[in-house]
Amino acid sequence: MIDNIQLNSEGKLKHFLSIEGLNKGLLTEILDIAESFIGMNDQQIKKVPLLRGKTIVNLFFENSTRTRTTFELAAKRLSADVLSMSIATSSTSKGESLLDTIRNLEAMFVDMFVVRHAISGAAHFIAQHTAPHISVINAGDGQHAHPTQAMLDMFTIRQIKQDFSNLRVAIIGDILHSRVARSQIQALNTLGAAEVRVIAPKTLLPSHVESLGVNVSHDLTTGLKDIDVIIMLRLQKERMTSALLPSESEYFKCFGLTEDKLKIAKPDAIVMHPGPINRGVEIDSKVADGPQSVILKQVSNGIAIRMAVMAMAMQKQGAV
């Protein structure tokens, strides 16, 4: 199925809600535009006037530090006016509906919403109901999608590995609840990765997970064989209380990435994590801070990717 809502009549990006429905060309364009922004990080003046006069509102219905900050920085470097709102603690707790919140902000002549929400489909819903000139960027909705995170991961992988076609990528951990994993799997498959493997106990895998286009393993020691890219996922503490796992220590024993286990993968394998990391739960500190880790690189790349996506979505309004 094609998510037409994301594209305008000329096939250009209007909203960025999920990787699904976007083709390889468009994903590559995002990566290329991000590439052009990445040099800016080292410049004295880290600003371009692409979105001057535009107003971007970061609507965070769910708490987040890194994602919100990088979106904010990205908007500022594009010279947009940016407003960040944590709605988790404001309007909706007063009983205001999602749509009312959106309508109120629309009335303040906003050009773009960056939305993070705990419910799957929230970004789609806002995109469907917002005024036609407004773009919506999904900064993570429930367990559905986190497309900018996936794209910054693709960007990081491309920086180091250049080409996707020979890559075997393992995603390890709580796939069931992970919007990041869903978007990564779609992006990797669209960009033509040789294999995407998910490694987790059955309790942390959604049913029909193979239908996403992945191979499945329940064992880290065999699952890591021939792997070029290792993506670790964060394990939430709630998973223990809802009987998905017996304990953190048992999880670490089976699925925690240690130096020994890392040796099973290819020698030049890179280690990624969308953060924030749980040291000693899904990843050993020695690995997280070790030479194969690119975790902090991911964070830096987040700004460039978000700049690229924002600039592209505003293109229809004469920017870029």
Place this chain on the structure above:
Amino acid sequence: MSQIHIKQGRIIDPANKINCVGNVYIAGGKVLSVTDQPADFTPDTVIDAQGQIVCPGFIDLSTRLREPGQSRKATFKSETIAAASAGVTTLCLQPDTSPVIDTPAVAELIKELAEKAGYPQIYPIAGLTRKLEGTELSSMLSLKQAGCIAVSNAHQSVKNLLILRRAMEYAASHDLLVMIRPNDYWLGNNGCAHEGAVATRYGLPGIPEEAETIALAQCLELVNLTGCRVHFGQLSCKRSVIKIYQAKKYGLKVSADVAIHQLHLTENDIIPFDSSYHVLPPFRTEVDMKYLRQGLASGTLNSICSDHQPHDIDAKLGAFPETEPGISSLETLLPLMLKLVAQRAITLEQGIASLSENPARVLHLKRGALTVGYAADVCVFDPDLEWQVNAGNWNSQGINTPFWGQTLKGRVTHTVQAGNVIYSLETSGQRALS
């Protein structure tokens, strides 16, 4: 009470094995004669049914009219007009109103509201347990005496099987029908979509079919234990159909229905996040839909229900998992049944029987047939008349239907309830304008 002559329609009355062109004569609220003109019959109303089908009025085993308690969603007034315009002459109301139908006073209130709306044939279904909480038995005998036709726990699962056993034993003692939508609360896990490829792709909390089949298997064992008469409503998957087939073969006194939309839609239709497709149980796979259709054709599933659940606009306005489940479905019931016939899934006789004769048998009601002496509940419809589902053609207060805007085939032209013409398509336009 008027004398009605329904002229020269194709009469299809599965209970009496009638399928011919002819006349129906109604007097004193009852069917006076089918085909043969009675002596001294001077009709005051003549319905020309040429080119149309005349059949027993439809009986709906699961409806929600939202009153008392949620009149912002729908009212008896709006929904009984919707029912009449859909050829439905008997409604069974689920007990999850506010307050719950768990006392004779609420049951009587329902009866009163029905009389006031000019649509008396409404049967409340009483709560199986008090407040549907699954902990104490409702006063089933008093509720039966107050006019409740069955008992059910609506969408709430009775989590404690001992309580369910006792409730079934008690219901059986008073020859009350128990209606159950099988759903294991824990396995359902607050899901909103079929646990399958689509829910996985969209990160939607899934409801596995086992939430239904395991609860169904448990209930079937309790039917065997208690001898209670149980009707299973709104089944959604292949293995439920197989279980009902086996239970009937084994000799258990069970019956089952399927909601009309389950026979047409699958998990793929919800893509991406269209809340008008949010229903419980969720739409499942093509295979499940095929088995539900076959189950209906083979008689394993006795009947089709509308599972009518009108909502206000706000209830469906939100991210998919946060919206309320349910479809406003009375008015699309007939055209969707006819679509099954057009697709050769069932015959027209089977379709009509599944909406009239069969639910009447489930309820032990002397209705659902054009038998002489029975209350004259008749539906006259034009099977070829096309109409668009839009505000001008819609009566329910709830416009929450995935079929909105679509053109459907088959429309009711007249509905007669106990000898009263409660709907006529010709005059309905004026009502819509007023």
